[in-house]
Amino acid sequence: MEKLESRLKNGKPEAFRELLEEYSPxxxxxxxxxxxxxxxxxxxxxxxxxxxxxxxxxxREDSKLSTWIYTITYRHLIDHLRRTRHDPMEKTESLEPTMSLSTQDHPEPLEGQRNAMLKILDAIPEKYRIVITMRYLHERSIKDISRITDLPEGTVKVRIHRGLRLLRKKSHLMEISNEL
Amino acid sequence: MNCKEFDNWVYSYFEGELEGDLKISMDKHLADCERCRREYAALKSLASSLSSIKLPEVPPGFIQRTLPKLHITYNLTQQSKPTWKMFWLIAASILFGGLIVGVFYLGGFAKLQNLGFIDKLMKISPGELGSWQVYLSIFLKVLVQNPYYVMFIAIFISVTSILWIRKKLAYN
Structure with a gap:
């Protein structure tokens, strides 16, 4: 079967739906x-x-469609944040160590755990949050992340490592606050 | 290796990028140091928890709401958007038209005349020639006497080629 990128270029109607179904999540x-x-x-x-x-x-057909769409997504969002003068650090302060992240609101324990993890992730600075999201939630390689974000591979690794450390620190604090 | 050095390399170690002596030292430190072992286990567990997070649900109706916009965008942009391929084809058409003008109008044709081939062809009576040669000699005669016709024909060929190429690129 013809590749999705070729069908899109040729304007095949079913290709647009396939694009949305595959890449919207x-x-x-x-x-x-x-x-x-x-x-x-x-x-x-x-x-x-x-x-x-x-x-x-x-x-270019020799590159990967998913990486190309991912790069467009990332750059569009960065442009949007710059345009709207969004303060990426704003959220960092919104999660106090004393804030409860208990799973009371979420009846299913796994779902509660997922939400708690996302809340902690959203609480770390944007520059760490983005690379961690790309690496672990979307399983992008370090090389891909470097290409998408235009950052050297070393910088990407340092940011992921620092981000993970911050996450660990935050989740540790959450555990303590939940125990109190 | 001490804990600080281990910590500097721990992420590359975790990603499986280390080799040789450095990897051996990291393995050894990990086996010997309880604190670093705990930290490393926490890093692995955190990465694994993050990887297990599923992608969010797409808002209901998003695809239906977005599809018509994509079709409109495609029709507005892709069918009329110039491409490099098209640019080179247009450039080639213009060059082709220019060459015809150059040969027949800007002196090139006179050189051909000097060779005597065309004169000879035009002086021959129609009875001596096959039908295609008759038409060719009439065509050349008209061109020699009316050099501006050459320009019109060249422009016509170029424009027709461009329109044809555009149509091919838009729908293929």
């Missing part, structure tokens, strides 16, 4: 970790897919 996942204003998330996702269609001709 990934796009929304990155939006969720980078944009905290829930009201604009869908608009941003639509803008990203429109950008993908607009730039189809610049996609």
């Amino acid at each position: 990934m796009v929304f996942s990155l939006i969720d970790r980078m944009i905290f204003d829930r009201t604009i998330r869908e608009d941003l996702a639509q803008e990203i897919f429109i950008k993908v269609i607009e730039n189809l001709q610049s996609f």
Whole structure:
């Protein structure tokens, strides 16, 4: 079967649906970790897919479609944050060590654990949160992350490591506060 | 190796990037140091918890709401967007038209005349020639007497080629 990128370039109608079905979860996942204003998330996702269609001709068939879409998503969100003068550190202060992250609101323990982990992840500075999301939630390689973010591989690794340390520190504090 | 050195390399170690003596030293330190072992286990567990987080659900109806916008965008951009391929084809068409003008209009044709081939062809009576040669000699005669026709023909060929190429690129 013809590759999705070729069908998209040729304007095959079913290819647009396939594009949305396959890549929307990934796009929304990155939006969720980078944009905290829930009201604009869908608009941003639509803008990203429109950008993908607009730039189809610049996609080189020897590269990976998922990495290309991922790069468009990341850069669109970074542009949005710059445009809106969003303060990436804003969220860092929003999670106090005393804040309870108990699973009372979430009846299923696994779901509660997931939400707690995401809350802690959202509480660390953006520069760490983004690379950790790419590496572990989306399973991107260090090389891919370096290409997507335009950062040297060494910087990506340092950020992931520091981010993980921060996460550990935060989750440790949460455990203590929950015990109190 | 001490704990500080271990900590400097622990992430590369975790990613499986270390080799040789450095890896052996890391393995040894990990086996000997309880504190670093605990830290390393925590790092692994954290990474594993993060990896197990599922991607979020896409808002209901998102695909239905977005599909028409993608079709409109495609129709507006892709079918009329110039590409490098198209640019080179247009450039080639213009060059082709220019060459015809150059040969027939800007002196090239006179050189061909000097060779005597064209004169000879035009002086021959139609009865001596096959039908295609008759048409060719009439065509050349008209061109020699009306050099501007050459320009019109060249421009016509170029424009037709460009329109044809555009159509091919837009729908293929």
